[in-house]
Each structure stands twice: as structure tokens, then as C-alpha cells.
Amino acid sequence: MPRYYRYLGDLLDEGVERISSNELSEKMKVTASQIRQDLNNFGGFGQQGYGYNVQYLYDEIGKILGLEEQHNIIVIGAGNLGQALANYSKFQKLGFMIIGLFDINPALKGESQSGVPIMMLDELEDFASKHKIDIAAFTMPKYTADTIANRLVGLGIRAIWNFAHLDLDLVDKNVVVENVHLSDSLMQLSYNMLQSQD
């Protein structure tokens, strides 16, 4: 669904008002059947003989993805990747606000990135008592990840966006984990390069 949302957003920018599953299928390189099946699973967003209204469909998918409500994010690990996430403005437009960076390096204490304060990890509980935190992004070394993850679960966090190079082992199965394993992605790329040589 995020991919649909992205394409519909692009269409909106281009000023397109309506689109058929056939037109969209050409753009997205998926079958029209697939599109109709997917969209219909979530509700009848189209109209026979007309197609889909781009703005309406965009809004509806936004709702399905939970984008009407704002999400507050903290980033654990204020290294290059953590700072890059804090500086990335696109997330804000989707309602994802990065409200704090945490690290253990005392040299970073009191610093900030694009207006996002960098705090020490032992200030986490204090910060959590003052702010609603929905998501924690993990950009720190993997050996501390499991411990911090479960500490955050205790603080009521609801999701982890995990860039650390391991699969998290959580005490609470209701906490959602979304992995971004950059090394895995590079290896997959390498594998696909080998395959495409034939």
C-alpha cells in the first residue's frame, strides 16, 4: 500500500484527477487485476465506468496506513545515520516527527541536529515521561539493541524501526518491528547482479 500511496501522490502533483486500474497498472508495472484486487480488499474505492478518483483514493489509503495521526519518533544512536534521519524532512510531511536523538557519547550531550535535541541514554525515562513516543528508530550498534528494545517496551513504545543489524527479540509481541537491513539489501543487490549476467 505505501507504493500505491506514493504513486497517487505523484499523480496528484501532476494534476491527474482520475485514473483507471489499467492506466495505473502501466505506470506501476503491476497487473490491473492486482490493483483492483488490492484496492477492493480495503473497500470499494472505485466506480464502474469511471475508474478511481485520485484525491479520494489517496486520502483513503492515507487513512488505511494511519497517516492522519501524527507519530512521534525518537532515534537511538546519534551517529551518521541517526543524524541523517533527523535531518530528513520528508518524514515530517507524512506526519512522522523526530522529537529526540539519544546516544551514550558524552561529547554529543546538549548538541542538536536540525532542531532535534541530542540527549544521553540515561535521560530516556525522564524524556518518555514528558513526551508521547510512538516509534523508536534503532541506529546504534547491535549488541545494545535487545536490552534497549525491552527497556523501551517497558516505557510503552509501540513500534521499532530497526536499522541495527540483527532481528530483535522482544518481550512484548504486540510491539511492531520494521527492519531496514542495509547490508542485507546490498548483498541482495550483489546477488541480483550475478543473476542478471546470464
Place this chain on the structure above:
Amino acid sequence: MPRYYRYLGDLLDEGVERISSNELSEKMKVTASQIRQDLNNFGGFGQQGYGYNVQYLYDEIGKILGLEEQHNIIVIGAGNLGQALANYSKFQKLGFMIIGLFDINPALKGESQSGVPIMMLDELEDFASKHKIDIAAFTMPKYTADTIANRLVGLGIRAIWNFAHLDLDLVDKNVVVENVHLSDSLMQLSYNMLQSQD
């Protein structure tokens, strides 16, 4: 397969010599059947009654993923994410060397990140004539991506690791594209959070 490689590497670090599909299945949270099926697709790496030799299997999967040969990477876009990639040392251990950063911001000319030089985009052809470039990572704004992609294809690049928020439209279908859409990943996370509430 990258996930197997990661788990086997961890097992090696722990000093584990052999493992059965059953043990591995518990660790990786996939069925033992799945593991045997996957591994056997690529060759008979196991031994009945014994299981799999961790080191051997690790090496074989490395070969399958194309990790014995070094890959040279350039990064287009020396913003926060581009710099973060250049600073990330884990990639080097897997044989992925970042050998150049490119940008259009003149203020960055002559700078470097972790020993990786930052160059201007118009120096690309010159650089390509002097170095073998296997992969280009795209961390620049999306509106320039398609043009640069096809320019790089002309220079003989073989793969694009795409962080730009679009699906690339390439002239050469033999060029491999691996997408890392961070916004999509965040939206997916948001969606999964809604689902897990039930």
C-alpha cells in the same frame, strides 16, 4: 539468502561448528522445511545425520551472493544520508568499497568523508574513466534521478542502490536496481501498528 548469511556469520562468531535445519529454524523463526528447501536449491550443502557445517555453508552462501569479489560503489548525493553511507564501515567488511561521493553543491568540492573524496557531478565521466565503478547509490533528490541513472548506465555501471523516492526508469534492463524506500518503510510500520491494535 542475505538473512541466512547474517545468521551464519553470528553463529561463527559464537564458535558454533555445525547446525541442523531444526536448530537454525528455531533461531530464525522459519520452518526447518523452508531452510532445507532453500539451501538445497543452491546445492547439497548439508550431510544426512550431521547437519550443516557452519563455516562451509557461510562460505558457500557468500559465493552465491557474489561476496568474494570486491564491489566499488559511488554515492550520488553527498547529503546526510550519502555521508552516513560513506562512514559506515560494515559495508567494507562485505567487500563493498565506497570510492567516491558526488554532489552539485560547490561548497562541498574538495571535501571528504572518512577518506572518501567528494566530487562535483560534472567530474563523473572523468572519475569513471579512471576507476571501475560497479554500483551507484542514489541519495539525491528524486527529480534528477532518472537523468543521472541513464548517464551512469552509459558509463557502464551495473547496478543502482536507490534511496531516492521513486522507481527508476532505466534504458538498460540489464542494470539491477535495489530500492530502499525509507518513507515506504515508515508507512508500512504505521500500518502494522494499526493492525496490531486488535
Place this chain on the structure above:
DNA sequence: TAGATTGTTAATCGATTAACAATC
């Protein structure tokens, strides 16, 4: 040899595609 565990075939499941009736 007996026990363990793979390699491999067969059965199941889910996701994708095709087809077409419903309807705007």
C-alpha cells in the same frame, strides 16, 4: 547397525492473474 538429519517429492496454502457479470 541404529539414530539423526538431509534431500526431495507430494500436499497445502496463499497470492496472482484471468475472466466476466454488475453497474456507473
Place this chain on the structure above:
DNA sequence: TAGATTGTTAATCGATTAACAATC
């Protein structure tokens, strides 16, 4: 009304799981 295009059912395909014979 006729044409277009969805919603939805049925058919196909591929991937996952189960089962077990092969074999170390």
C-alpha cells in the same frame, strides 16, 4: 442506451509446509 471499467469469482501459479525415503 452503449461503453467503460470496476468488483468479484474462478483458474492458475508459485511458494511454503509436511512427509518420508535416502544416506551419512
